[in-house]
């Protein structure tokens with residue numbers, strides 16, 4: 001049995017001051033695999049003090065000094081892709097297919113941040129006025145459990161590029177993955193105090209970061225409810241906030257779409273990260289004229305999305321992270337049925353032979369209207385709602401009829417038309433014909449999906465403050 005009882009503060013692994021011990025369960029078989037001691041407020045305060053000391057020097061570094069650190073972090077994380085992938089599969093139940101991709105993305109994000117830093121002008125002047133962009137100070141980085149090492153790397157990369165020092169509060173459900181990630185960051189031999197990591201409960205360690213006056217900025221990825229509380233509680237110390245929250249992303253199939261391509265892609269987008277993805281396209285908007293063909297194409301494509309052992313490279317959908325999350329997804333499937341939606345594939349209950357783990361059946365609902373609970377709330381599991389529309393304008397209206405606005409997808413063979421539709425969607429990212437990524441493009445939400453943007457120059461700017469000097 002593994003035990004984790006240390007945090008990473010001031011460049012060293014130090015014993016936890018916390019007293020609460022939590023069991024880590026392998027979601028594939030329900031077995032306890034480790035015990036972690038959760039950090040408390042005192043651990044958080046020690047980490048904040050270390051970051052504050054380090055900021056006095058690091059906040060004044062040049063672009064080149066920061067770029068060197070980002071390159072070093074890229075090297076060490078890249079060298080650990082295999083190990084980080086294995087731990088993500090074991091502790092979180094991510095499929096090995098997805099886990100490797102996301103861990104690799106977490107390694108490349110350091111180089112993407114370096115590129116963005118080189119491109120970002122950090123000073124401008126005119127007449128006798130000079131404006132410089134200064135790091136805001138100590139950054140509190142609070143992350144969820146669904147792509148742990150990627151979020152740790154992405155947030156740290158932008159913060160360090162800007163010249164901020166960091167205290168990271170990862171999800172308490174990701175302690176093994178965090179431990180593996182810290183071990184590689186330690187290899188980078190960063191100056192002490194640049195990156196501190198305290199894993200504990202959100203309402204203990206997260207709350208301390210939010211209220212502590214020595215933390216200037218919170219960059220948070222997680223649920224809408226917690227995002228709102230961070231904004232509210234952070235106001236007392238005038239925190240700068242970036243909030244990356246939930247989504248209920250529409251995927252519009254235009255009537256000229258090629259279903260042979262679009263349906264497997266739509267299922268891949270819906271079941272991304274076993275459905276536990278903020279960007280998952282969970283509302284499939286389909287022209288009424290092609291509804292029957294879409295249903296048939298979904299049934300035909302489903303065998304390519306097997307649920308099961310996440311270590312098997314063929315598996316497309318793994319277990320849910322915890323029993324609680326599994327129950328939550330099951331309850332939404334029940335709710336969908338109660339509200340009159342029709343199960344096309346999947347449904348309630350565990351898939352056969354997978355009763356020991358936290359598995360749900362990948363489920364597609366048809367006859368869904370956009371006002372049903374399953375079409376409005378983020379389920380965070382492999383559940384897709386098919387919603388029929390009449391005209392193109394109807395599709396746009398339904399796509400935008402949501403409190404969220406994180407991501408959207410449009411598929412069609414007529415590209416100018418797909419672009420025209422995309423330009424009317426209220427979402428931070430709209431991908432045309434696929435699940436696409438660009439680590440220089442901003443990522444973040446309209447409406448309740450958040451505030452601010454991450455990645456590229458946009459992500460670095462979120463940790464900067466302009467200062468004008470007038471002579």
Ligand code: NAD
Pocket residue numbers: 142143144145146169170171172200201202203205206207210221222223224226227229230243244245246247277278378380406444449450
């Ligand atoms: P969560 O909001 O429960 O927790 C996220 C983090 O916040 C965790 O580290 C948690 O411990 C911490 N936290 C909890 N209460 C806190 C408090 N009072 N103060 C400070 N910190 C607190 O979310 P989760 O269940 O870990 O993750 C799933 C959610 O994350 C989903 O809603 C999903 O959409 C969202 N998410 C968003 C993005 C994005 O980029 N927009 C990406 C991934 C996940």
